[in-house]
Amino acid sequence: MTLGREIARATKPYPDRHSAVLEALRLAQAEHDGWLPREALVEVADALDVTPAYTRAIASFYDMFHVEPVGRHLVEVCTNLSCALVGAQRVVDAFEGELGVRPGETTEDGGVTFRTVECLGGCGYATVVAVDHRYRHFVKPEDVPAIVAELSEGGGNAGG
Amino acid sequence: MPAASVLLAGVDEHDLTTVAGYRAAGGYTAIDQARAMTPDDVIELLNDSNLRGRGGAGFPIGRKASLIDRRSPKPKYLVVNADESEPGAFKDRLTMGKAPHRLLEGCLIVAHAIEAQEVYIYIRGEYLAEYEILARAVDEARTTGLLGGVEIVVHRGAGAYICGEETALLDSLEGKRGQPRPRPPFPPVQGLYGAPTQINNVGTIATVPKILELGVDEFKQVGVDTSPGTAIFSLSGNVARPGNYELELGTPLRELIEEWGGGVADGRTLKGAIPGGSSVPILTPDQLDTPLDYNAIQAAGSFFGSAAVIVVDDRCCMVQLALRASKFYMHESCGKCTPCREGTRWLVQLLTKIEEGRAELSDLDLLLDVCDRILGKSLCALGDFAVYPVSSYLNKYYDEFAAHVEQAGCPFGGESSIEGIVAPIDQHAHHPTAVVPS
Numbered sequence: 001m002t003l004g005r006e007i008a009r010a011t012k013p014y015p016d017r018h019s020a021v022l023e024a025l026r027l028a029q030a031e032h033d034g035w036l037p038r039e040a041l042v043e044v045a046d047a048l049d050v051t052p053a054y055t056r057a058i059a060s061f062y063d064m065f066h067v068e069p070v071g072r073h074l075v076e077v078c079t080n081l082s083c084a085l086v087g088a089q090r091v092v093d094a095f096e097g098e099l100g101v102r103p104g105e106t107t108e109d110g111g112v113t114f115r116t117v118e119c120l121g122g123c124g125y126a127t128v129v130a131v132d133h134r135y136r137h138f139v140k141p142e143d144v145p146a147i148v149a150e151l152s153e154g155g156g157n158a159g160g
Numbered sequence: 161m162p163a164a165s166v167l168l169a170g171v172d173e174h175d176l177t178t179v180a181g182y183r184a185a186g187g188y189t190a191i192d193q194a195r196a197m198t199p200d201d202v203i204e205l206l207n208d209s210n211l212r213g214r215g216g217a218g219f220p221i222g223r224k225a226s227l228i229d230r231r232s233p234k235p236k237y238l239v240v241n242a243d244e245s246e247p248g249a250f251k252d253r254l255t256m257g258k259a260p261h262r263l264l265e266g267c268l269i270v271a272h273a274i275e276a277q278e279v280y281i282y283i284r285g286e287y288l289a290e291y292e293i294l295a296r297a298v299d300e301a302r303t304t305g306l307l308g309g310v311e312i313v314v315h316r317g318a319g320a321y322i323c324g325e326e327t328a329l330l331d332s333l334e335g336k337r338g339q340p341r342p343r344p345p346f347p348p349v350q351g352l353y354g355a356p357t358q359i360n361n362v363g364t365i366a367t368v369p370k371i372l373e374l375g376v377d378e379f380k381q382v383g384v385d386t387s388p389g390t391a392i393f394s395l396s397g398n399v400a401r402p403g404n405y406e407l408e409l410g411t412p413l414r415e416l417i418e419e420w421g422g423g424v425a426d427g428r429t430l431k432g433a434i435p436g437g438s439s440v441p442i443l444t445p446d447q448l449d450t451p452l453d454y455n456a457i458q459a460a461g462s463f464f465g466s467a468a469v470i471v472v473d474d475r476c477c478m479v480q481l482a483l484r485a486s487k488f489y490m491h492e493s494c495g496k497c498t499p500c501r502e503g504t505r506w507l508v509q510l511l512t513k514i515e516e517g518r519a520e521l522s523d524l525d526l527l528l529d530v531c532d533r534i535l536g537k538s539l540c541a542l543g544d545f546a547v548y549p550v551s552s553y554l555n556k557y558y559d560e561f562a563a564h565v566e567q568a569g570c571p572f573g574g575e576s577s578i579e580g581i582v583a584p585i586d587q588h589a590h591h592p593t594a595v596v597p598s
Binding site: 013014015016017018019020021022023025026057058061062063064065079080081082084085086087088089092102103104115116117118119120121122123124125126130133134135 | 235244245246247248249250253284285286287288289311313315316317318319320321332333334335336337338353394395396397398402403404425434438468470471472473476481484485488491492494577578579580581582583584586587
């Protein structure tokens with residue numbers, strides 16, 4: 001199915017097509033290597049009959065949309081209070097060491113974008129790390145090398 | 161007090177993610193009872209139950225339902241707030257993951273009460289696994305003929321704390337940036353697509369079926385008079401057994417932390433406990449006997465909030481904790497109103513100055529002054545939420561803040577448990593060095 005038709009289908013549950021904008025951007029992001037280049041914002045705008053300014057305004061507001069290129073995989077470490085209190089920064093440090101990039105950066109081979117994020121809602125299972133949007137609970141610094149190895153072997157795409 | 165089961169009743173014995181499993185646990189009988197009643201009678205029953213909103217404000221669900229203008233020619237909508245994003249809270253995720261049909265049955269009962277044909281469940285975008293479970297549950301309920309003509313749509317957010325605020329949630333659901341609306345008009349009069357809209361939290365709606373199953377009198381046997389029922393308390397931070405505990409309202413904070421949670425982890429000393437998620441004032445160890453219900457926590461100077469209890473031990477620097485919380489609120493401020501947009505930035509700047517040992521004592525007064533200029537002056541509660549951690553930590557741990565000034569640096573000397581924590585806003589300085597994947 002083309003993106004335009006997928007977006008048209010996403011508008012079905014709503015009396016107003018604008019309500020599908022988040023889903024539409026999510027679909028577009030999945031088709032554009034995990035981020036929203038200008039042409040993706042235009043495609044979504046055309047499909048929803050809104051302006052590209054509208055889709056850009058939405059994309060820049062919500063944290064799950066990326067308006068700059070990202071790696072094939074996305075590693076997100078929660079550093080909000082509950083995770084911070086039980087040592088999230090040591091997990092961040094471990095990823096920094098293994099990946100060789102700072103939080104907010106992408107590895108040179110384009111393999112992994114690594115960033116810290118606000119509360120993911122797993123506070124009782126700290127530290128919480130989302131790897132390609134799937135939660136890992138109780139992550140300790142010593143678990144990090146295996147996670148990174150898994151990503152370099154696995155290939156694949158982070159998608160939307 | 162013993163554990164009590166309403167929201168999670170039957171999860172250990174049955175697979176409540178299927179219609180058959182939920183029926184085996186007594187599910188989908190309450191909806192038949194409700195549909196045999198008039199909408200007015202269902203609303204009266206909700207009023208009698210005195211069920212209060214579990215999302216934070218504690219507004220009684222029956223009163224909310226009675227505000228819906230059912231004579232309006234417009235459609236009526238029920239919107240479920242499943243945008244659980246309050247730091248410390250992870251309970252709605254459990255309810256949706258383990259007992260999705262209880263939430264759906266609650267939706268159908270409340271939809272009947274307010275004569276709504278459409279229900280939107282707004283789930284935060286990060287809850288991918290729970291979205292999948294909930295979407296499957298809706299499909300199964302539909303094909304089993306349980307929806308009775310009501311359409312339930314599971315709508316995914318895309319990462320914005322502010323969308324947990326009910327009018328921001330409505331704007332987001334309408335396809336806009338999630339920014340709060342000025343009120344009045346309130347959602348029961350003019351909500352989603354300009355139509356009368358009831359908005360409730362997952363925990364509130366998922367409690368409703370049990371009120372009918374048990375009957376109002378038995379439902380009110382647990383909890384306290386002013387707040388009947390149970391809540392799932394999300395316990396996290398420096399505690400031996402963190403996790404979700406469904407307990408009667410009115411359970412003392414001490415019991416939650418010491419008996420259910422096994423006490424402070426690693427044999428450390430309790431420094432404070434935040435009772436309702438990061439946005440409420442902290443309680444000190446001498447307040448541990450506070451019962452966890454709306455009125456009692458308020459009498460202790462804090463809020464029930466989202467029933468998320470964060471335990472803080474003696475290794476944590478309170479200036480750093482206030483700074484980390486402030487960075488969160490600055491990141492999540494939607495930018496629509498000035499006190500919150502500018503004020504949260506001021507809080508971060510002042511707390512950074514204090515933590516780095518560059519502040520004077522007068523800066524502590526300035527910090528409280530900035531708090532005062534945000535509190536109660538913002539379009540929505542996010543401004544207040546940004547203030548409560550800062551002002552309560554400063555007031556209750558004043559000596560520790562003052563020590564930063566007097567010693568011209570952090571008295572923890574780099575040994576605080578959250579030393580160097582990197583918040584998302586700290587990443588804005590450097591952008592991805594990315595290679596565009598080919």
